[in-house]
Amino acid sequence: LKDKKELISRWIKSEEERFNETLDTGIERLEVITEEVLKKGGKTIPGKMAFDLEATYGFPIELTQMIARRKGMSVDMEGYEKQMEKHREISKVPDKFSSVAARSLIISGKMVDENYTKSEFVGYKKLKTRSKVIGIYPEGIVLDKTPFYVESGGQASDEGWIVVKGLKLSVVNVRKENNFIFHKIKESENLTKEFYHKTARAEVDEQKRKGIMRNHTATHLLHKALRETLGEHVHQSGSLVSPNGFRFDFTHFKALTEDELEKIEYKVNQKIWENLEVNTFNTTLDEAKKLGAMALFGEKYEDTVRVVKVDEYSMELCGGTHVKATGEIGLFRIISEQSIAAGMRRIEAVTGKSAYELVKEEEKTLEGLSDILKVKREELGTKMAELLENSREMEKKVKQAEAGSAKEKIKELYKNAFELDGIKIIAYKDEKGSRESLLNLADALRGNLKSSIGVFAIISDEKLSFVTAVTDDLVKKGIRAGEIIKEVAKLTGGSGGGKPHLAQAGGKDITKLDFALSKVPEIIKRMIS
Template identity: 40%
Template sequence: MEKLGMNELREKYLSFFESKGHLRLPSFSLIPKNDKSLLLINAGMAPLKPYFTGKEIPPSKRITTCQKCIRTPDIERVGKTARHGTFFEMLGNFSFGDYFKKEAILWAWEFVTKELRLPEERLWVTIYEKDDEAFEIWNKIVGLPAGKIVRMGKEDNFWEIGIGPCGPCSEIYFDRGEDKGCGKPECGIGCDCDRFIEFWNLVFTQFNKDAEGNYNPLPNPNIDTGMGLERIATVMQDVDSIFDVDVVRGITDFVGKISGVKYGTDKKADISLRVITDHIRGVVFMISDGILPSNEGRGYVLRRILRRAARHGKLLGLNEAFLYKIVDVVIKHYGDAYPELVERKDYIKKIVKIEEERFKETIDQGLNILNLYVEELKNQGENILDGVKAFKLYDTYGFPIDLTKEILQEVGIDVDEEEYKRELDKQRIRARSSRKEDSNIWEKDIYAGLKDIKTHFVGYNNIETHSKVLSIIKDNELIESAEAGDDVSIILDVTPFYAESGGQTGDQGILKNEDVLIKINDCKRVAGDKFIHIGTIERGIINTEDMVEALIDIDKRLDTARNHTATHLLHKALRDTLGEHVHQAGSYVSSERLRFDFTHYQAVTKDELKRIEDIVNEKIYQNIDVAVEVMTYEEALKNGAMALFTEKYGDAVRVVKINNYSKELCGGTHVKNTGFIGLIKIISESGVAAGTRRIEAVTGRNAIKYINEKELILDTAAEILKVPKKDIIIKIEQLNQNLKEMQDETAQLKMNIAMLVSDNLEKSYIDIQGIKFVSARLEDFDMDGLKIIGDILKEKLKTAVLIFTSQKNNKINFLGMATKNTVKMGVNVGNIIREICKLTGGNGGGKPDMAQGVGKDADKVDYALQEAYNILKKQIK
C-alpha cells in the first residue's frame, strides 16, 4: 500500500465519491446553523441533519464532504494517548433516500482495496448482530470470509440518539499486526489494544424509533458514513499516532524547534508538544469560522484550548507569546484544502496573540492570588486548599488545576479536588442551562410535517400577489379557519413577503379579501421552503383554500432595502480602511436601522469612522447601479464574491454587485441604485466581544430624523448657555476651565485641613512593640480625605498602622493603612478592617497594607476602634 499524505487522502476520497455521482460540498462552518442541540460541529453528518430529517431539501441526493470537527469530552486525554484529539477532519459520503446498504458497502470496499490498496487479508468488518442483510452483502457479494465479519451488539453497532431516524452500522477495521497487540489469546476486534484500528463507520439509517420504542422502517432509508482523516492517515503511513502523520507531525516538529525540545526524547515534554499541536489546529479553524475567545459557549471552548496550549508552552520553557507563530505553519499545511485560512491569516494571528497576552496577564495575577492563599494556609497551620478557591483560580484567572496542584505540592500543600470537581460540575450545569437543550435532536415541528406544502417567493420583483391560503396555524396547531382577534401563522402558495433571513427582518403588511383583513407583523421561513406570515386577524374570518391579496408595506420594505445595501457598502469601506482581515461577523437590518458586526481587534478611531462614513456616502452620491446575478457557489467565489463565515449556501446563489466595488453573496432585498439610500449616518461604534466590533447606523429618512434630533439638542444647548451655536464648544471649554480651577482650590483646601488633622494625630499614637498605632474617629471626611491624612501620617511616623473612621452623607467609612515594614512583621489591615466592620454590622477588607469598608451601627464605632488595637496586638510576630 502507498504511504499517502493527509492532503492526498482527502482529495482521493472526495474525487472517488464525485465519480459515483456525489456532489462535493466544502466543509461547513464549525458553528452549527439553526441547531441549538450542538455547541460546535462534531461529526460529518451534523451540518446535514436538516436533510436527514426532511426539514430542508438537499442540493443533491448524494453528497460527499470532508468536515472539520471539534470534540472536547476527552480533552484531558489529549496528548497522553495516540488517538485522542480535539480537532479532526471527518470524511463522509451521504445518501438522502437514494442508494442504500449494498452500494455503500461495495463502494467502501472498492475505495479501501482499489484506491488505497489496503491488503484485503488485513481488513475486518463488524456488523450489527441482527443485520443479516449486511452480512450477505459482505459475504456473498464482496466475498469477505464469514470469519472476518464480526457480529456485535446494539451498544457497538447500532446508531441512535433518542427517538427518530436510526439504524445498524458496519465498521471497517485494519489489522496493524501482532507486534501492535496486547499478546492475549483473546485479542481481536473490540480489544482495547492498538492492534485493530477502526477507521470507517457505515451507518444504515433505515428505521424511525417512535416514543413507544418501536422501530418502524423508513420509506426512504439514508446512508451516513464517517472516516477519520487522521486515523486513516495513521494506517496508510504506518505510524503509531495521529501526531505522527505528515501534516500533524510538521506542526509538532515546528513547536519542538521553537521550544528547543525534540519530539520523542522526553515522555513528559512529548505530551506538551502534542497538546499544543492538537489545540492550535482547533484554534486556527475556530477563529477562521468567526468564533472568538469568551467566557461562555463556543467562545469558552476556544479560550480553554488556546490557554491550555499556552500553559503547556510554559512547561516547555516558552514564557512569551508563541502560539501565534505556529499559525503560519498550520495554514501552510491546510491552506490548499481550506483557502479561507490563507485569506484570514493575519486576523487569526492577531486574535491568537491578543488572547495569549491576555492569558499571560491573568496567569500572573493567578500566581499572586495563589501565593496569598498559601500565606493564609500557613498562618492558619493548614495544608489543604479548599476546592472553591482552586476553582476560582481556574474560572476567573484561567489557572489550570494541574498547575495549581503542581505549585502547591512544592510547598507541601494539597488541593481538595472533590470540592473542586463539585464546583466544576455546577459550572457545567449552568453552561448547559444557558442554552436550550434539545433532548431529541431529530424531533420534527409542526411545519416539518407539512411535506407537500411549499411557498413560492416572488418578493424580489413583486410587492403584492393573489395567493391561496394553504395552512393556518394557531397555538402550534393546524386549524381550518380563524376569526377576528386570533393570532395566527398563515402559509400561502405564493408570497411577496420576505422571510427573516441573513440578518434582515421579515416584511410587514396585510392579507385581505372582501371577508377578512389580517395585519402581518412578521414573516419567517420554516422547514426549508415554507413561509409563515405571522399576524392578527383584525376583521372577518379566514379559511384554508381562501384566496387573498398579499400586500407588503412598501415604505418599510424600501427603508429596509436602503439599510441592507448600505451594509454592503459599509463592509467594503471597513475593509478598505481597516484592512482585509475585516469580515462580517453578524448583522441586523430593519426598516429603522442597521447593525453591522465585524472582526477587528481594536476600537475604530474617530478619524477612521469619519473616513468610513465618507466613503459610503461618496458611493451613495455616485448613483451606482445595484445588480443581482444568480450563479453557482463556485462561480461566485471565482468572481470574487464574499461569503459569510457561518452561512450555508446551496448550489445556486445570489450575488449582489455594486459595480466592481462590492460583490457579496446575499439573499436579501436591495435598492436598484445606491442613490436611493440617500445618506448614511454612523451613530455608534462599540465592542461586543474580544476581536469583534459593532457599528450602528441609519440611512435615508431615519438619517435625516437623527440629524434633526441632534440639531435640536444643539439649539437647546445654545439657548441654555446663551451663546450662538458656533460658540458652544468655546463656552464649554471656559466652563470646564472654571470648574478645574475650583476643584484645584478645593483640593488644596482639603490638603490644608488634612495637614492640620495629621499634626493633631501625630502625637496620639500608641507604641506596640515598635509599631506606632493611631486610631481616630474623625468627622465629615470621605474616603479620599481619610487616605490623604493617612498618607501624610505614614510619611511622618515611618513605622505605623492607622485605623480611621468617619461619617459623611449618612455613610460610616472605615480605612486601614500600614507601612510596608509593618506588613513584614505580620500586620494585615485587610483582616483588621474586615473584623471591625463586622462589629458594626458592615463589611470590608483589602490588602495587608491598605483596606477599607463601611459600617452600619454608629453606636458601635468606638468599640470597633478599641477592638482594632486588640487584633493588631495578636498579629504582630
C-alpha cells in the same frame, strides 16, 4: 503567514491582554464567593456560582476547581452540570416563533393543502400579492406565495398585513419551516378554519421594507469601507438589519480611533453621493468566488447563490433586499463603536430618515448649549474648552484644599492615636465624610507620618465603607493593610482587601461600626505577635 506576521502578533497580544483581564476579574469574583462560602461554614462552591463565573465572566471551570482545591474547598460539579444543561435547553428554544407548532402542522398535514410542498417567496420584485391560504396554525397563516421576507442573514423579517374575508390581520413576524413560510399574526385569536383555501391579499409595510433595504445596502458599503481603512483582516461576523438602523459585527483587535471612524463614515457617504448602481444576480458558488464576491466566514451556501454587486465597489453573497442605487440610502451616520468579544467589534449606525433625525437632534442640542452659554454655535468649541479649563483649575484647588484639610486632620488624630510597640494606630469614623475623604486621609497619613496605621470609616446610604493605610516602613516589616481591613470588616459582616499599603472594604451592620473600630488595636497586636 510571513506576510501576516505583524497582524498575527497583534492578534496574539490582544488575546493575551483580554485573557489576563478575564483572569483578574474572575479571580476577584471567586475570592468574594469563597469568602462567603467559608464564612457560612461551607467548603463547597455552589454549582450555580461556578457556572455564572464561566457564563458571565468567561472564567473557566477548570480554574475555579484548581483555586478551590488550593483553598481546601471543592466545586459542586453536579450542580454546575445541571446549570449547563439548563443553558443548553434554553439555547435550543427559538426566541420569536413556535417551531414545534410549525413542524407539527407540516408533519400531521392538518389544515394544509396536500397539493403544495412549499411557499413561494416573490418579495424581491413585489410588495403586494393575491395569494391563497394553504395552512393555518395557532399563531398564524401559511400562504402559497408571499412577498414577506423571512428573517435571515441578519435582516429582520418583513411586517405588514394579510387581508382574508375582509378581515385585516397584522403580520408581526415571518419564519420558514420545511419550505413553508409562516406568517405570525398579531390578532391570532381571530384566526378560523374558515380562512382555509380562501384568497388573501398580502401586503408588506413599504416604509419599513425601504428602511431595511437602505440599511442592508449600507452594511455592504460599511464592510468595504472598513476593509479599506483598517485592513483586509476585517470580516463581517454578524449583523442585525432593521427598518430604523443596523448593527454590524466585524473582526478587529482594537477600538477604532475617532479619525478612523470619521474616515469610514465619509467613505460610505461618498459612495451614497455617487449614486452607484446596485445589481443582483444568481450564479454558481464557484463562479461567484471567481468573480471575487465576499462570503461570510463559516456560512454554508447552496450550489446556486445570490450576488449583490454595488457597481465596481462591492460584491457580496447575500439573499437580502437592497436599494437599486446607493443614492436611495440618503445619509449614513455612525452612532457607536464598541467591543463585544475578544477580537470582535460592533458598529451601530442609521441611514435615511433616521440619520436625518439624528442630525436634527444634534442641532437642537447645540442650539440649547448656545442659549445656555450665550454664544454662537461656531463659538461653542472655544467656550467649552474655556469652561473645561476653568473646571480643571477649580477641581485642582478643591483637591488641594481637601488634601490640606486631611493633613491637618491626620495631625490632630495622631496626637490621640493608640500606640503599640512604637506604632501609632488611628481608628476614626468620619461622620460627614465620603469615600474620597477617607482616601485623602489615607494619603495624608502615608505622606506625612512614619510607623503609622490608619483605619478610617464612614456610613453612607446605610452602608459601611472602610479604608486602611499602612506606612511604607511598616509594610517592609510585613504588616499588610489588606489583612487588617479583612478582619475589621468581618466584624460588621463585610469583606474587602487590597494592596499592602492601601486597602478598602465594605460592611453591612452599621450598629457594629464602633465595636469594630474599637477592636483595631487588638487586631493589629494579634497580627504583629
